Amino acid sequence: MILALFAILILAVLARQAALALLAVTLLTSLGAARLWQRWALRRVDYRRELSHTRAFPGDEVTLTITITNRKPLPLAQIQIFDALPNGLRALDAPLIFSGSRQTSLLRRSTGLHWYERVIWRYRLRCERRGVFHLGPAQAQSGDPFGLYRSDATFPADATLFVYPRLLELADLGLPARDPLGLMRAPALLRDPLRVIGVRDYAPSDPLKDVHWAATARTGTLQTRVYEPATSHTLALVLDLDTFEFYFQGIDPELVEHLISVTATLARSSLAAGHAVGLYANGAPAADEHLVRLPPGRSPNQLSQIMETLARLTAYSVLPGARLLRLITPELHPGATIVLIGAVAAEPICATLLRLRELGFQVVWIYCGATPPPAVPGVQTHWAPRRGEGDERG
Numbered sequence: 266m267i268l269a270l271f272a273i274l275i276l277a278v279l280a281r282q283a284a285l286a287l288l289a290v291t292l293l294t295s296l297g298a299a300r301l302w303q304r305w306a307l308r309r310v311d312y313r314r315e316l317s318h319t320r321a322f323p324g325d326e327v328t329l330t331i332t333i334t335n336r337k338p339l340p341l342a343q344i345q346i347f348d349a350l351p352n353g354l355r356a357l358d359a360p361l362i363f364s365g366s367r368q369t370s371l372l373r374r375s376t377g378l379h380w381y382e383r384v385i386w387r388y389r390l391r392c393e394r395r396g397v398f399h400l401g402p403a404q405a406q407s408g409d410p411f412g413l414y415r416s417d418a419t420f421p422a423d424a425t426l427f428v429y430p431r432l433l434e435l436a437d438l439g440l441p442a443r444d445p446l447g448l449m450r451a452p453a454l455l456r457d458p459l460r461v462i463g464v465r466d467y468a469p470s471d472p473l474k475d476v477h478w479a480a481t482a483r484t485g486t487l488q489t490r491v492y493e494p495a496t497s498h499t500l501a502l503v504l505d506l507d508t509f510e511f512y513f514q515g516i517d518p519e520l521v522e523h524l525i526s527v528t529a530t531l532a533r534s535s536l537a538a539g540h541a542v543g544l545y546a547n548g549a550p551a552a553d554e555h556l557v558r559l560p561p562g563r564s565p566n567q568l569s570q571i572m573e574t575l576a577r578l579t580a581y582s583v584l585p586g587a588r589l590l591r592l593i594t595p596e597l598h599p600g601a602t603i604v605l606i607g608a609v610a611a612e613p614i615c616a617t618l619l620r621l622r623e624l625g626f627q628v629v630w631i632y633c634g635a636t637p638p639p640a641v642p643g644v645q646t647h648w649a650p651r652r653g654e655g656d657e658r659g
Contacts, residue, residue: 304416305337305339306339306341306344306407306408306416307344307405307407307416307417307418308337309335309336309337310333310334310335310336310337310341310344310378310405310418311332311333311334311336312331312332312333312346312403312405312420313331313332313333313334313423314329314330314331314348314400314401314423314424315329315330315332315424316328316329316330316400316424316426317329317330318426319424319425319426319427320426320427320429320569320572321392321426321427321428321429322392322428322429322430322431322432323392323393323394323395323428323430323431324391324392324431325391325392325428326357326389326390326391326392327389327390327392327426328387328388328389328390329356329387329388329389329390329400329424330385330386330387331346331348331374331385331386331387331388332383332384332385333346333376333378333383333384333386334382334383334384335378335379335380335381335382335383336381337380337381338380338381339380340377340378340379340380340382341377341378341407342377342407343375343376343377343407343408344375344376344377344378344405344406344407345373345374345375345405345406345407346372346373346374346375346403346404346405347362347371347372347373347403347404347405347406348371348372348373348374348400348401348403349364349369349370349371349372349400349401349402349403349422350369350370350371350372350390350400351368351369351396351398351399351400352367352368352369352370353392353393353394353396353398353428354390354391354392354393354398354400354426355390355391355393356372356388356389356390357388357389357390357391358388358389359372359388360373361373372388374386390426392426392428394428394522395428395429395430395431395522395525395575395576396428396576396577397425397426397427397428397551397576397577398425398426398428399422399424399425400422400423400424400425400426401420401421401422401423401424402419402420402421402422403419403420404417404418404419404420405417405418405419405420427572427573427576427577428576429529429572429573429575429576430522430525430526430528430529430572430575430576431522431526431529432526432529432530432533433526433527433530434530435530435534437652438527438530438631438647438649439647439648439649440647440649444538445531445534446500446531446535446602446604446629446645463490463491464477464480464488464489464490464491465488465489465491466486466487466488466489467481467486467487467488467489468489471489472598472599474595474598475489475490475598476488476489476490477489477490498540498541498601498602498627499540499541499543499561499597499598499600499601499602500535500540500541500542500543500561500601500602500603500604501543501544501545501561501593501597501601501602501603501604502528502531502532502535502542502543502544502545502571502604502606503545503546503586503589503590503593503603503604503605503606503607504524504525504528504544504545504546504547504548504557504578504606504607505524505546505547505582505586505589505605505606505607505608505609505614506521506524506546506547506548506578506580506581506582507547507582507585507586507607507608507609508520508521508524508608508609509609510609510611516580516581517608518580519651520608520633520651521580522580523633523651524606524607524608524633525575525578527606527631527633527649528544528575528606529571529572529575531604531606531631532544532568532571532572533568536563536567536568539563540563541561541562541563542561542562542563542567542571543559543560543561543562544557544559544571544574544575545557545558545559545589545593546578546589547582547583547584547585547586547588547589548578548579548580548581548582548583549578549579549583550574550577550578550579551577551578551579553577556583556584556589557574557578558593558596559571559574560596561597561601585613586605586607586609586614587611587613587614587616587617590603590605590614590617590618590621591617594621594624594626597626599624599625599626600625600626600627601626601627602626602627602628602629603621603626603627603628603629604629604630604631605618605628605629605630605631606631606633607630607631607632607633608632608633608634609634610632610634610638610639615639615641618630618641618644619641619642619643619644622641622642622643622644627645628641628643628644628645629644629645629646629647630644630645630646630647631647631649632646632647632648632649633649633650633651634650635650635651
């Protein structure tokens with residue numbers, strides 16, 4: 266088109282057609298201005314998202330604030346924004362359009378921007394399920410005022426929302442509000458593996474994991490750690506994500522969510538009671554290749570670490586629950602309480618729980634299957650099915 270206008274301009278000059286030459290010059294000037302406008306339209310345009318809260322629970326509402334700023338003297342006649350909103354978050358006061366993917370929807374807005382102008386949009390988002398949600402990216406489209414050319418830009422994701430698992434009432438799990446795991450019935454005087462107060466000579470009855478190798482090298486004789494007595498307990502919450510005995514049977518997503526919610530509920534109540542709580546699972550968080558292995562602790566941020574880990578956890582297990590129990594046993598001190606949360610009562614699980622009891626661990630089994638679990642000698646068993654499945658318990 267530009268070459269054609271140049272040709273018309275030359276012919277008009279040669280033919281001394283002033284009106285035609287003026288028209289060609291006007292069109293060429295307009296096209297040049299439009300091209301320059303299109304090239305600079307989306308430069309120095311800032312796009313920022315802010316959330317009123319970065320941590321929430323299913324059913325909560327958060328406010329998303331989007332700020333778009335034109336930081337240059339060139340105005341924009343129109344800019345269209347298509348911002349990706351992950352499924353699991355629902356905009357309550359804005360229509361969404363299909364993005365072509367099951368993972369996201371698009372939040373569409375259009376506006377004009379004067380020079381150095383800022384526009385702010387606010388939306389209410391409802392959290393519909395557990396997960397970690399990254400808001401964005403956003404695609405922007407603009408151009409020249411004549412609509413001849415279009416420019417595109419991408420604004421990356423810059424806001425992340427953690428939606429924690431849904432917390433349940435202990436009564437709904439068939440557990441008493443006071444001492445739900447029956448820990449107070451255990452001996453009151455325990456060793457606290459998190460507090461070493463000294464060393465002493467090794468005795469044949471001491472486990473090898475208590476050997477203090479630095480002191481042994483210094484003294485030339487085997488030395489073992491001495492722990493501070495404590496009335497609190499060390500709990501290892503072990504989450505078995507399997508919902509069927511065999512992998513080819515698939516998964517039950519609703520049951521997985523129930524297992525994760527039960528784990529989160531027990532972690533909160535146990536930490537509130539002053540216990541040291543750790544988390545282990547036979548699955549991995551999203552975008553992570555390692556199994557969940559969070560050592561027991563009672564620090565102020567332990568609960569947030571557990572809740573964030575559970576929020577990121579995928580619904581797929583990568584090894585059987587019985588094998589996970591065997592893997593973590595060497596990391597735990599005898600006298601610790603192992604709490605298994607699972608929905609599979611296969612023979613390997615029952616045999617492993619019995620073996621842990623024989624090794625000196627206190628074992629609690631929170632069974633979330635649809636039918637009552639088998640009895641395992643020496644193991645406290647609580648049946649905590651999904652609401653509606655265990656009504657026949659009476």
